[in-house]
Structure formats: structure tokens, C-alpha cells
Amino acid sequence: MRVAAAFVGIAMLLGLTAEAMAVEVRGVRLWRAPDNTRLVFDLGGPTEHSVFTLSAPDRLVIDIPAGQMKAALDQLSVENTPIKGLRSAQRTPSELRIVVDLGARVTPRSFTLPPNQQYGHRLVVDLYDEGAAPETPAATATAAAVPPVRLAPSPSAKRDVLIAIDAGHGGEDPGALGPRGVREKDVVLAIARELQRQINAEKGFKAQLVRTGDYFIPLRKRTEIARKMGADLFVSVHADAAPRTSASGASVFALSDRGATSETARWLADTENRSDLIGGDGGVSLDDKNPMLAGVLLDLSMTASLSSSLDVGQKVLTQMGRVTPLHKRRVEQAGFMVLKSPDIPSILVETGFITNPGEASKLQKSSHQQALARSIHQGIRQFFHASPPPGTLLAWERDAKLLAEAAPIARTHVVSAGENLLQIAQRYQVSLASLRRANNLNSDMIRIGQSLRIPATSLAVQP
Structure with a gap:
């Protein structure tokens, strides 16, 4: 009887020790990104974990060997995510299994985080949508496979x-x-x-x-x-x-x-x-x-x-x-x-x-x-x-403005006594033919007081 009692006592002690060492899951939060869903489990301390998927129906299983569920999973809003619901079961007093029921296939990635200014220990599970590449530590370190994307625009x-x-x-x-x-x-x-x-x-x-x-x-x-x-x-x-x-x-x-x-x-x-x-x-x-x-x-x-x-x-x-x-x-x-x-x-x-x-x-x-x-x-x-x-x-717009500023300004000239068309063309450094065309002249005959349009191709104006 004493031996049996001793075994019972040891078993009870081991059970209490395992329960005392169990890490509590105290809360769960969720964020939706364009290509993934992030689940964050708030933990009472550091722990190990494993993650795997099951099909027919699609599920994600998270095992925490030294875990106890203290959070209310049914209060988590899962709208607009591939998650249909979460449930948990205590496989042993110190072994926790969390099942994420899925409405679509995902690629999981999980890791733990140490405490920071706002949160304690955390288990993070990222569920990447089908076709989206999960961020791996190696990819983050090397930024591999950045696709060329900036297209050279056409001149127009x-x-x-x-x-x-x-x-x-x-x-x-x-x-x-x-x-x-x-x-x-x-x-x-x-x-x-x-x-x-x-x-x-x-x-x-x-x-x-x-x-x-x-x-x-x-x-x-x-x-x-x-x-x-x-x-x-x-x-x-x-x-x-x-x-x-x-x-x-x-x-x-x-x-x-x-x-x-x-x-x-x-x-x-x-x-x-x-x-x-x-x-x-x-x-x-x-x-x-x-x-x-x-x-x-x-x-x-x-x-x-x-x-x-x-x-x-x-x-x-x-x-x-x-x-x-x-x-x-x-x-x-x-x-x-x-x-x-x-x-x-x-x-x-x-x-x-x-x-x-x-x-x-x-x-x-x-x-x-x-x-x-x-x-x-x-x-x-x-x-x-x-x-x-x-x-x-x-x-x-900048180039158009520069061209406009660089272009010579069209001028008019009022014919004075003693001037002829050739003198006026030489004064404004334009050809006689261009001066005729600009004013629809069939000859070089001009009259005093006549207003002549000086073509905008002139390079300089004589004083």
C-alpha cells in the first residue's frame, strides 16, 4: 500500500509540475493584408510549436506541446479572410492543439517573437493566399527575385x-x-x-x-x-x-x-x-x-x-x-x-x-x-x-515652356518714308522671300504707314 501511495504521489506531483510549466495562450488577434492573413497568439512565456495542414476539408493544425488555452477563440472576427473558424482541444493537461478551419488553401509560415514594449511572448502564424509567396527569413535578407517592372515610356x-x-x-x-x-x-x-x-x-x-x-x-x-x-x-x-x-x-x-x-x-x-x-x-x-x-x-x-x-x-x-x-x-x-x-x-x-x-x-x-x-x-x-x-x-510641360521662351517673338513694323522692303528685311535679319510670304505680298511695293508682320524666325533685332 505504501508503494502504491508513493506512485500516486509521484504521479500527482508530475501532473502538477507539467501543469505549472504549461504556457497559457492568453489571447489571439488577427490582421488581414492584401495577400495574407496574420494570426497572433499572446503567450504566457516562450514555447515550442509545430504547424501542419490537412485537406478534405482544408485545415491548419497548430500544436503547442506545453500549452493551455485561456483565450476565447469564438470571439475572433474572421470576415474577409480564408479562415472559417478556430477551435482548440487539450490533448493532455499540458498539450494543446488549435485547429484553424479554412475556406481556401493557404501556405503557412510561423515563428515566435520575444516581448516588446507593448506585448509579451507571441506565436505568429502567417497564412499566405494561394499563389502568394511567403516571406522567408532568407528572402527577407537577400531580397531575391525583385522583378523588373518600371516600363520605359514611349516618347509621346x-x-x-x-x-x-x-x-x-x-x-x-x-x-x-x-x-x-x-x-x-x-x-x-x-x-x-x-x-x-x-x-x-x-x-x-x-x-x-x-x-x-x-x-x-x-x-x-x-x-x-x-x-x-x-x-x-x-x-x-x-x-x-x-x-x-x-x-x-x-x-x-x-x-x-x-x-x-x-x-x-x-x-x-x-x-x-x-x-x-x-x-x-x-x-x-x-x-x-x-x-x-x-x-x-x-x-x-x-x-x-x-x-x-x-x-x-x-x-x-x-x-x-x-x-x-x-x-x-x-x-x-x-x-x-x-x-x-x-x-x-x-x-x-x-x-x-x-x-x-x-x-x-x-x-x-x-x-x-x-x-x-x-x-x-x-x-x-x-x-x-x-x-x-x-x-x-x-x-x-517644362520642355514646351522652354521652347516657347526660346522662340523669337513675332513683330510688326510700320513703314516710314524712304524705307523699302529689302531694307526692312535686312534690319530684322529675315529673308526677303519670308517677309513677302508673311505679308502676302506679290511684289516689293510698300506704302508709308503700312503695317508689316515680321516673321518669328528672326534671330535678332537691330536697334
Whole structure:
């Protein structure tokens, strides 16, 4: 009896230990992106997991060996997603199985995240729609297979200048957090939408959002999306944070020289990117160039993009200084991942410090968001009116204006006593024949007081 009691005691102790070591699933959240659905499970601590799919019917199974369900799965809204519902079962006191019933086939990818400023341990499960390629860590690191997308316009085309607007963070990544729960991802998406509205209201410009809703996009994929758009400028909108709540002011960043150098090396080392085109179809292919020439060509592209980035960045910063205090009055340079596109001028705009209570309050006001968007828009407009990309309506209008300004002005001349037609032609440096044609004259006979039209082909006017 004592032996039996001992075994029972040990079994009870092991059961309690297993239960005590179990990790609770305390909540579940969902975000829908254009090509995937992200499920996030909030955990009580770190844990292992496994994921696999089943068919007939389509299901996704998530096993958490040391898990216990404490969240209400039936309260999760799954509208406009491939998910039909979620259910769970406790296979043992410490082994949890979660089943995701699907209405369409998906490609899953899962990983865990450590605690951050807002959340604790998390299990993230991304469900990519059929035909959409999941982001793998390797793909994120090398940005492989970026397709050439920017088409060279025909000489007669008058396309819009295209601005890619990237609202930072999103979804599971809230960005910087301010007083009373204000989140960077919400503020910058509102500013980005307002900037898009203002740009699209102007003839010759078009703006598209990289992130259209509350979901996360990997950093390198953001620049890839901009390249697929054929963007002429990439603008990433953020709100800064600092340990000191007194830090304030807006900033504009461009890529650092060191960042540009490292990015050139990365692109040259990536065989997929070497086969790509700088600027898309009609650009310069690196695939058939020797390494030295390829490096020079790519360096030239990066240098040109960086120069344009600094130029447009300074114009944007100057305009922003008229509506909000500036943290620095010159464009700063850093190795931000989203700025590392070799063929698209790219800037990162910090609209203010969300950790500063005063600026956080302003950043949430629609009037201030409109003013910030207007200042960014004005800087962009100023840059592209001065340097319009070839094939755009702005370039066509600039060239037409230059031609009009260069063309000589048609003049009239009133015949005085003693003048003849040859003298008048010589004075205005036009041929006698062109002067006759301009005035429908059948002979060289003219009269005093007669008004003659001087052809607009004259190069100079004699005093």
C-alpha cells in the first residue's frame, strides 16, 4: 500500500509540475493584408510549436506541446479572410492543439517573437493566399527575385510622376508608443492617406500607398512594392521616439554613404538582383557586365538616387519647418533598410516625437496631419517641377515652356518714308522671300504707314 501511495504521489506531483510549466495562450488577434492573413497568439512565456495542414476539408493544425488555452477563440472576427473558424482541444493537461478551419488553401509560415514594449511572448502564424509567396527569413535578407517592372515610356507618353507612400510599422508592429496609448502605426497611416489625397488632387502626380491598412510588411518588401509600382520617389512616413519626453521636432533622413556602399555590394553579390534591371525595362542590365563595370554602373545609380534623395529631402524639410518645429535643419543620413533602393530616390520623414506629450497630441489632430501632409507635398512638388522624370507630363510641360521662351517673338513694323522692303528685311535679319510670304505680298511695293508682320524666325533685332 505504501508503494502504491508513493506512485500516486509521484504521479500527482508530475501532473502538477507539467501543469505549472504549461504556457497559457492568453489571447489571439488577427490582421488581414492584401495577400495574407496574420494570426497572433499572446503567450504566457516562450514555447515550442509545430504547424501542419490537412485537406478534405482544408485545415491548419497548430500544436503547442506545453500549452493551455485561456483565450476565447469564438470571439475572433474572421470576415474577409480564408479562415472559417478556430477551435482548440487539450490533448493532455499540458498539450494543446488549435485547429484553424479554412475556406481556401493557404501556405503557412510561423515563428515566435520575444516581448516588446507593448506585448509579451507571441506565436505568429502567417497564412499566405494561394499563389502568394511567403516571406522567408532568407528572402527577407537577400531580397531575391525583385522583378523588373518600371516600363520605359514611349516618347509621346505623358505619364504622371508616381510617389510611393510608405506608412511605417503596422499590424503586430505598433511602432513607437506615446501617452495614453497613441500608436505610431495609426498616426503615420492617417498622414500617409492625407498625403496621398493631396498628391492625387494635383495634375501630373499620382500617389499610391505601400501599406493600405493595419497590417505588417517586411522592410525589404516595402521597397519591392515601390519598384513594382514603378515609383519615381519613395517616401516612408514615421513618428520618432526618444527616452527623453522633451525631445521634439520633425526630421528627414536619406541613406548614408556607408549604407549605399553596403547596398551596392549586396546587390552585386545577389545573382537574382544582378539579372535585374536598374530602373526596369529600358534600363541598364548588370547580367552581362564584368564585375568591375557592374559595380561602377550600380554605384552611379546609387549615387544619382542618393543625390536626388538629399535634394528632395531638403525641400521637404524646409517646407515642414513652416508648419512644425524641426529636430535638425539639415537632412540626416542613416542606413535605414527602407531607403536602400538603388534606382528610386528615397526619404524617411519623421513627423515628430510621439513620445513628447505635446507633439503626440498634435500628431493625432486631423488639422495638423493635413498641414504636415501639405508641407511634404509642397517639397515633393518643388523637387519634381525642377527635375521632372523623362516621359512625364511635367517634363513635357517644362520642355514646351522652354521652347516657347526660346522662340523669337513675332513683330510688326510700320513703314516710314524712304524705307523699302529689302531694307526692312535686312534690319530684322529675315529673308526677303519670308517677309513677302508673311505679308502676302506679290511684289516689293510698300506704302508709308503700312503695317508689316515680321516673321518669328528672326534671330535678332537691330536697334
